[in-house]
Amino acid sequence: MKYIIFDIDGTLTNTTEIDDLCFTQAIAATFNFSDFNTNYGHYENTTDSGILNQLSIERRNRPCTVTEIENFIDCFCTLLEAAYEKQAGHFQEIPKAGKIIDTLARNEDLRIGLATGGWKQSALFKLQCAGINIEECSAASFAQDAFARRDIISHTIEKMNKRHNESPELSDIIYVGDGNWDYQATQQLGIKFIGIDNKKLAHINDIVKISDYDELEQHIGLMTLTS
Structure with a gap:
């Protein structure tokens, strides 16, 4: 899992x-x-x-x-x-983001979660405006849950573990983000990172970056083979 x-x-x-x-x-x-x-x-x-x-x-x-x-x-x-x-x-989805959430949620070998540094109220509003359905996400954590992003991500992992009665290896947990602070949080937690290819991550060369969500399933598959 x-x-x-x-x-x-x-x-x-x-x-x-x-x-x-x-x-x-x-x-x-x-x-x-x-x-x-x-x-x-x-x-x-x-x-x-x-x-x-x-x-x-x-x-x-x-x-x-x-x-x-x-x-x-x-x-x-x-x-x-x-x-x-x-x-x-100004409230559009990243192209194909909603589609990839729906696709991954149908995979029995995956669990989907959210972990954002934004407030719950503002985050849900922006997702609604962008037309992204998160009903199939197992858990979500927000700025109300912690100051540090690593702790917000940890909170989501703990909620997912409790909901599904599972505890996957750290190598089986992937965080998808767009900022250097996202990458740093995954380094602190010891989990994997996939970055949205942009100027905020341009200086980091040793990570997987995607420019299109069609690429995500491929990289998850590669990680599955090498983890």
């Missing part, structure tokens, strides 16, 4: 640009922060919860309260909804 776990922004949905824009606007509106680093890949944890926690500690010497996080999520999702009404083209 193999687990295939997907990131969302930039991996299943082509929403990274609009997500970053609305996230930045929500930070300014909710916390009244200004002049903060909007290159979110430079934060210790490139997740929504990790970024907010780091900013709050740096600016206010304390973490966010539960109420503050809830207010932020409400503001962020409102901004995303408004953006979708005006620019639905």
